[in-house]
Structures are given as C-alpha cells and as structure tokens.
Amino acid sequence: xxxxxxxxxxxKHPSWPDYIEAHRIALAAVEKKMLLMLKGTTPFDRAxxxxxxxxxxxxxxxxxxxxxxxxxxxxxxxxxxVEIAEDEEELSNV
Numbered sequence: 001x002x003x004x005x006x007x008x009x010x011x012k013h014p015s016w017p018d019y020i021e022a023h024r025i026a027l028a029a030v031e032k033k034m035l036l037m038l039k040g041t042t043p044f045d046r047a048x049x050x051x052x053x054x055x056x057x058x059x060x061x062x063x064x065x066x067x068x069x070x071x072x073x074x075x076x077x078x079x080x081x082v083e084i085a086e087d088e089e090e091l092s093n094v
Contacts, residue, residue, distance in 0.1 A: 008070035020063060027059045 010016060034052050036042055074084055 003069075005069075005073055007066045008073045010066040011070055023059050023063050027056060030055050030059070 010019075013019075030052050034049065034056075037044055037049060077084060
C-alpha cells in the first residue's frame, strides 16, 4: 500500500504536467520513427521495431501507473471506511 501511495503522490507534484508533456513528446517521436519504417522510407529492421515497441510500452506505463495507483488507493481507503474529500476524488479523475 505504501508503494501505491508513493506513486499516487506523483500526480500531485507541481511538475507532473511537465512530466506528462515530456513523455508525450517522446512517445510521438518514437511513433513517428515506427511509422517511417513501416512506410518504407527507412529499411525495415525487426529488432529496432521491437525496441521501439518496448519504449512505447514503457512511456505509456510511466504515464498511467501513478494515476492507476491513485484510483486504486482511493478505492482501498473507501473500502476501509475512510472518507475521501470530493476535491481529492476530482483530482484523481484528471
């Protein structure tokens, strides 16, 4: 539970929007490289394509994990009878 709370705290950090934006830019760059290879503008390299797919998975996970942890933490706290303020719940839906 401590791990989920730590991940959930990341979404409250003032730099969180910058972190998300940097990941989205990196994700777009990798996807662009993949598309160029698929269109045939660069020679097809299956191993490189697999590495890029792995990068995409990691970048998506790094964005999603803290949000999922926060939602999971809120569900757990509610199941234990802890009342969650509405402003906290709204932040987790962002």
